Amino acid sequence: MSRSRPFISIGVLVLAASAVAWGQSPPAAPAADAGSPGQKLYARHCLSCHQADGYGVPNMQPAIKGGTWVRGEAKPLALFVMTGGFDSAQRKEGATAHNVMPPFRQLSDEDLAGILTYIRQKFGDGASEVTPALVAEARATLPAQ
């Protein structure tokens, strides 16, 4: 069982302060140069979870590449990205993913349109462009915040 004497003594603190300096960090490579505004926004908001190749991370975040959502109708896709969550009614991919999708309603119509167009073209078999007007139309159906 645990020891009764206090964990932190001055000696331990000194040792710990020096020991943590050994936590070497690997060198960081420069961030990948992104192309289109949509690609840059994907890198900024989506990439760390869904990854650059759109395949997500097994067990953690679902693949969007090749999924029915990303290449399906644009309006439900826009609604899902704005609301997030595990349990969007028709959502199938990612049912076993550990992490919850956060909502991205805070992004502008233009930014969301850029992201959605990028992922549809890159990961959704070249599905159609999404306009800011369509995002605005979808947004208008959401309950007020």
Add this chain to the structure above:
Amino acid sequence: MRATRFAKVVRSTLAVPLLLATSMGNPAMAAGTDGLTLPEGFSATVVQEGQGTGRHLAVAANGDIYLASRNGLVAMRDKDGDGKADETMKFGDVQGTEVRLFKNWLYVSDNVGVYRYRLKKGELAPTGPREVVVDGFPMERQHADKTFALDPKGTVYVNVGAPSNSCQQNDRQEGSLGQNPCPILEKYGGVWVFPANQVNQKATDGRRFATGMRNAVAIEWNAAQKALYAVIHGRDSIDTLFPTLYNAEDNATRQGEEFHRITDGGDYGWPYTFWDTRLGKRVLAPEYGGDGKKEPEAGKYPAPLVAYPAHWAPNDLLFYAGKNFPAKYQGGAFIAFHGSWNRAPEPQAGYKVVFQPMKNGKPTGPYEVFADGFAGEMADNNPRNARYRPVGLAVGPDGSLYVSDSQKGRVWRIRHGGM
């Protein structure tokens, strides 16, 4: 439900050729390493693979190997001592992460409970019923693995990971502030203790031993120090959640994976703080008033013994006291790092077993990479393309180190000296 209903003997047909000495200038390769890089004088043998998503493993005094996996429990026996499993049995009905031997029992866990099977002499896979030690942990999806450690007096220390990144009001949502106090800590984000020899306990019967731990998958009792230690998964996404304070490079490098001695009543600072490896100090989390450098009240949370690079994902911890490895390894710690996903778009990292030199339970120098080369090329910087990902560690009766993998369910035996 009896385990025997599911028992199935599978004769090993393992035919994995070892990579032999084709690599010039690497003496370790010459001894047979299965493509891993190891310090000079060490070799690796593939015990078995194809056992699903491997997690932790344990080796009994007779050399029998028990692997927990997402696909169920697996028992392996090497009859001729060549390191390769000659007999493999699947058993039980538990899919999870932890497996530990304690007296004549095999303790295992899934996401909601800890269970045990009695091991009878000569029996490779247990045939008796599964007993519930404790169950009723809430079903969660995030950080749900109930890894645990056991002390010699018969206490189970269960890691109850927090189903959250940083206890934001809205989990993983940009700019969302932290709940204060964080209500998640009432049931999660710490270690709960239970007597190992009582059955049918409920999660609510446990006593909270330590708190402020986001997810201490790598948790281990240090017999020589008579103390609990853990390496904790640090938080994600400081850049996407607080882009005015941190960029992608910050996120990829700053939140240390903290190695602590865990004391009764200890608080290790999650979600209010994290250990910033660049600054070399603990800082307030941005959800809790952090500005990239503001520190918490002095002395409120301990500094880690060591902090490892961000997102490496420490998934198992082992203090070496075996006979096979050279003297420098005695009393030191091996840590299996599963490897990152949240470093993207920066290059992923981790995917290795490191050795932490220690004496009297305290680090004596920087960590050393012990086993590397698991991930391979890892196309597209995506963890799904890793060849292997180390996840579990155990020591055999002869002092061999066993390592498990979650990509192909491969298990290696690593030895020093002759095969």
